[in-house]
Amino acid sequence: MLLWLVILFPLLGAALNGLLLRKVSKTVSHIVGASALIASFACALTAYMQMMSAGGEGQVIFGFDWLEAGGFKAPFQFILDRLSGMMMLIITGIGSLIHIYAGGYMHEEKATWRFFSYLNLFVFMMLLLVLGDNLLIMFIGWEGVGLCSYLLIGYWYEDDANAAAGMKAFLVNRIGDIGFLIGVFLCFKFFGTVSFSELKDIIINGNALTGPQLEAVSWITLALFIGACGKSAQLPLYVWLPDAMAGPTPVSALIHAATMVTAGIYMMTRLNFLYFLAPDTQMIVASVGAATALFAATIAIVQNDIKKVLAYSTVSQLGYMVLACGVGAYAGGVFHLFTHACFKALLFLGAGSVIVAMHHKQDMQEMGGLRKYMPITHAVMLVGVLAIIGFPGLAGFFSKDEILWKAWIGGGPVIWGMGAMAAVCTAFYMTRLLMLTFYGPNRSDHHTREHLHETSAVMWAPLVVLAILSAVVGYLNVPHVIPGLPHLLFEHYLSPIIHVPAAAAEHWPHLTATYSHSLELGLMGISVLGMFLSAGFAIVLYKNGPSPTAIKLKKSFSGIHKVLTNKYYVDEFYFKYIVDPLKDMSLFLWKIVDTVIIDGIVNGIGQAFMLVAGLTSFRMSGSLHRHAMVVMLGIFCLLTILLF
Amino acid sequence: MNFSFPTVTLDFYISALPVLILCLGAISAMLQSVFKKVGSETAVFGLQIVILIGALLAALLAPNSVETAYLSGNYLTGLITQFGQVTLLVIAIIISILFKDTWLKAKFFRGEISSLYQMVISGMLVMVSSEDLITLFVGLELSSIGLYALLGYTDPTRKSQEGAIKYFVLGSFATALLMFGFGLLYSATGTMRLSEIVELVPKMADHNWVQLGALFAMVGLGFKLALAPFHLWAPDAYEAAPTGITALMATSVKVMIILVAMRIFGGGLSSIYEVWMPALMFLAVISMIAGNVMALVQNSLKRMLAYSSIAHSGYMAVAICAIGNLGGEFPYAAVLYYLIGYAIISIGSFGILMWLENDQNDNITLDNLSGMASKHPKACFALAVFMFAFAGMPPTVGFISKFFVFNAALKANLVSLVVIGIIGSSISLYYYLRVIVRMFMSEPVKVAAPLAPKNSVIVSLVVGVAVILVVLLGTVLPGPVMDHLISTSLEIARN
């Protein structure tokens, strides 16, 4: 029952704001929106506590028969276990904070019912995604969050670019969704069910899989991974996420950093038993993750839009999580998801505060020195940056190093190397962001500078909460090598969810093997060292705004710089080689194939008859003799027929 | 006509009463025109109606239970004959009522016209009641010559004279062909009785003169039925004739010829259907295609309906093919149903045309109809119903009758004919719809002689009844009517 309340509160909030409360003041919208989430969070917490106090066993809550046709069955039912419970808490918890913050952020809007309605609807969909007990319910949420994302990115629809960005997000996600759907189809074809619990039963407890089924698992996981690529912004489908920053910043924080984009990781973790069975897919997953992490991180280095930097950073961090899943370190992935949700939400909200203060200017080149004007924002942002770059002791340090370590043992040095390089880049661009924004001289124009001030409590209070979380949650999963603290709490917490099928155990020796502490410590040392060096380098270059050295570097590497600024020309590539040809083809289909060929044939048949009629009626008519002649001709024809 | 001196009983006179009454009427109308003082135009017209109704009653009451041949087959009674006579007389009555205004209004109404009209009808009655080549010939010529005269007589304009002459020359030409065929058949079989000829012909089917004779006979009938390629007279004659006479040609002539054809092809000839069928199929196919295609470009409604009637003859020929091939009463009933439906639709459409016409304009074109729906919605509605019925769209009789004919044809394995028929129907839809498009969907077009029809109770009544019948025969009535027609056809059906 509580679980139902958890999902119904946001829906109620969305309905109230969207349908009934269109004419009320924005404060009411805000209160309705935020309180729906807080109520939901409270219920979620209670439900979670109940579940954990009952031993943490997963429970399936049946709703109603939803969709049944032939052999296909997808009841509307929820699963509440350690994984979904945790996700639920993240969503409603961080969601609540962001909702509170959004009231302040959207202060200048005329009417915010639309905003809060969408945001609540998003939470509802996200909860469906994580709580659904079968792939289909998950898919409702999966596409539903895509819809909300579309609506929210295009929130300021009067700017055509925003509408376009929303559309791009939706469509790119849809590509992934088709992959997901195909996964569902395959799953039904080979296992006859799409329910997580039943699938798990078949894989873990059932008979040994047949050959085709085993082969199918590879395809299922791969297809679902395409879905994850779309939603979690992995190569090559990541292109929507940077554009998605067109939406209001709380949206970026909630949807495009903390929750929605982690759906892919959640899904893979939920289906870890399938993924374990498909080492080939896992190899691809890990490679894509690592490549994305590095790729996005390099782009982030040169971005000047504060939200773009964070966006690419998100892509990069998601790459880590995917990488973790790929090497079988699901707990590590989910843990990074958790910490990332905290510090990336913090960073986005902090950036949002900055943007509000800057009157919606987002270019870091015009910022600088904000530390003086916005001390609280500066402080929390500092925590966030330190957390993300993996400063020892903060959340990111624990989660990221766990992933890197697993990457080494599970994926080998190349994968590790890519991840570590990404970490180095992260340290550089995040420090650069911090420096350019808060340090050095203020570069904004006079008018903006006059109005610079700290934001209201509605906005900074959630930041503080998030900052505290970012600082401490890392201790939930302290690696073995660090003495004196409880080890790997989180991994143990999640272990009932992770099942390595017996058939696949041979592929995953590193999950059970023991390794020397010195190796782990050494790797950790390398990455921490790299982090310090590159952060230091960034401080040197940007502590007073872009330094001459930075400009010189930019000039001497102008080629690379240009490629990076233009994001490796991926968008251009897509447009030139996919979208435009498709458009040309469509135009051809319409103008030539449809209008000229097909319709031409249809009309042509009719016109041919008309033509024949016109010609014959003209030729045949008139003369009496001609009529008689035709009669004789007819007789001749009949004779021919009769005699032969 | 008692050359071979058969015994003439009272029964015969009773049976032949319709014909006799009509002859009486024809003579009296003729006398009126000689002695102009006796009675007015209205009186003559009234007499005509009375005579026709009297003939109808006589036909209805005539004994019909058993097919009986009087005068050694020169005159038949029976269900089919009765069906033919009643149908012809009903058509004649309705047309003369509809035609009243035009007739009486004409610059000179004469008794001759009435007389000719009644003679034509009596000729038709004779034709459907005969089984002997002689009476067949007499009946045919009586109706044909009368029609030649009616065509040019009532309205001596250049167009109508030309049409009459063309019709006359080609008609006589066809008569000569028909008679040549009859002569050859007679010389081969030695009998004038149709039933005997069709029994004998199959036995000497490889006889060249017989084949030639049968061929010419077929051509003659095909000509009268306006089957392509012997159809070219039809559009000219239809256009030239006063619309009432056009309606008569379009309906009665078809009824008469089809009934005769049913006797010929359904009887003994059916045993050699493989011989004549290809020829008839050829005529049917050419008719369905040529009629429908040529109608596409017609602007004059009467001309269009002429081509359409050619196409419909083609459909009926398909059914005749089925009769020859199949036997049983179904195909007969299908043909009769088609005839009834076609007659009702034609009379309705020509009725509306007659109502629309005036002295200046007796040839309605599509331009005249443009945008008419806003002025005369009811007439346009009725005409639209008739057009859909012609095209064979449900829920009209046009569909059901086409269904019956296709059914019979498919049963007889005439798939190719049906396919041609379907293609023809599809083409026909276009020109029938063109009428509707002009009436309902176009703006009025400026024409030289605008139409200004006056309200007429009679026309409304006739057209209204026709509309209702067209719909009822397409929906609720097919069951009982078909049952009736099947029992009618039983007497000539070969089993």
Added chain:
Amino acid sequence: MDFFNSHVLTLTTFLPLLTAVAIMFTPNLAISRWVAMGGSAVTFLFSLHVWYYFDAQTPGLQFVEEYSWIPSFGIKYIMGVDGLNLLLFILTTFLTPLILLSVWHIEGSKQKAFLSLFMFLECGMLGSLVAFDMVFFYIFWEAMLIPMYFMIGIWGGKNRIDATTKFIIYTVVGSLFMLAAAIVLYLLHYQKTGTYSTNILDLYTTAPLYETQLWLFGAFALAFAIKVPLFPFHTWLPDAHTEAPTAGSVILAGVLLKLGTYGLLRFAIPLFPEAVATYAPIIVSLGVIGIIYGALTAWMQKDAKKLVAYSSVSHLGFVVIGSFALVAGGNQISVEALTGAVYQMINHGISTGALFFLVGIIYERRHTRMLADFGGLAKVMPWFAFMLIIATLSSVGLPGTGGFVGEFLILLGTFQSSPIAGITASLGVLLGAVYMLHLCRKILFGPLDKKENQELQDLSPREFAYLTPLAILAVLMGIYPNLFLDKIRPSVEHLAQNYKQYRLVAAEQPAKDIENVASSEQSAESAGE
């Protein structure tokens, strides 16, 4: 009550006809509106009665009425509902009052005729849905073209005459071939059993020879493919839609097109199972081509209505492939896909109906449908935007709307049948989002820079009244599909079961036996082929 129960289908079908006649005799437009609304509302209530008392456990026909009609040909008046037509039946009665509401404000001397024609059309659609006699069905099937023809031809746009002529001729051509095939089937049935019957259920048992089936199925499929319309027979549709008045478009997309797919399910598949197995790959290919082709062409349209029209081509492609998703080596039909196809018919009726309504609403205000003339309407017409987005979402098959359920089941089944077809068709889902979002973006979003657009009024209460039920239903069908699936399921399973049974029998019996059974057919067919 007993009388009512046993005649409810007749009453429901012919009440609109009665209303149509009554409208002709009403003295003025105001009264005729109320008469039409009253008639259609009562019709709807009657159909709800059918829904309520429909027994979802029986696969067979219910509320059957059977009378002799043309006894000499064995033609009967048979009506009945089962899971395949029940929902379409109710969709029709449901859409009609809404459409009448949408034309409530239109004045003019011809409007009375419009209402009358519309009720006539409803009668035709209902009749062809519940008729279970081949000839009886055919009469309704063709008769309903007539009112549609007039509606496009009289109240349509600039090229209405060409469009409506093409519409009717194209459709009739296909239907006539079907008629011929139906007659052949009827004769074969006679040869086999010795009794004349056009009862569809009797004809199901005919099972003609394989070669014969190929021809007959071709004729049936052609008729329905034109109606659906399946690529490449679709060109009449965009024209007809573009020229038709809003009400016409709604009913055309909402119900008329579905009759094509319904016909495939009701006639083509059960009558000719052998031919289905042979033709299925071709039809599915055409369906898939249609999905992609329709979507791509829709994307390029500059006229909103034409865009929606092409989208119908794409969406109905889904229904078609769903109907022909053979599994188990062609020996079974995928129940999932079949269910999805039936479901998608209803859903498409609702979502596309709503889309045409919405396009009609802005056309009425601005007298243009060009996408370029709009932009930013979400600002001045927020409720309009809301409705358009719901309709769009349902159309693109977003989970939570009916469109998803239908498309998902269809794709699920198709994928089991042929992964390539399934995957290609899935691309249609993506492309569907492309053109629909394109439509939304051009109309709703972007700057509100045109002066005429800045003063547009949001939805009036009347417009609300006819859009809201559609929106609610679109969502309801997405969140509780089982409500509807329950009614569909038994009949669909029955259909699939019959198909399977037939194939089993055909596979087990040596070919010779079948030839013996049908040896008489051979001669009957020889002339035909």
Added chain:
Amino acid sequence: MPTSESYLILATIMFGCGVFGVLFRKNLILVMMSIELMLNAVNLVFVSATQTLGNVDGQVMVFFVITVAACEAAVGLAMVIALYRKYGTIDTDFLRVLRG
């Protein structure tokens, strides 16, 4: 002794001449005469058949044919005269108003 066959051949030739006349003569009177020729060929067929067959039906028919031919001639000539009176021509090429 001519056989019945030879009568038929003669009749056919006569008939052919008539047809030829209808097809190619431009004068309406001549066209009508050609038709008469055709009917006379028909008469020949009937009469010769009567002789061979030995029954009189054919001769009866001949009387009717002659009568009807006379009627036709009367009607036809009336039309031609009417045409001549009004337009001064009896050329068939004049009759080309109706077409299409």
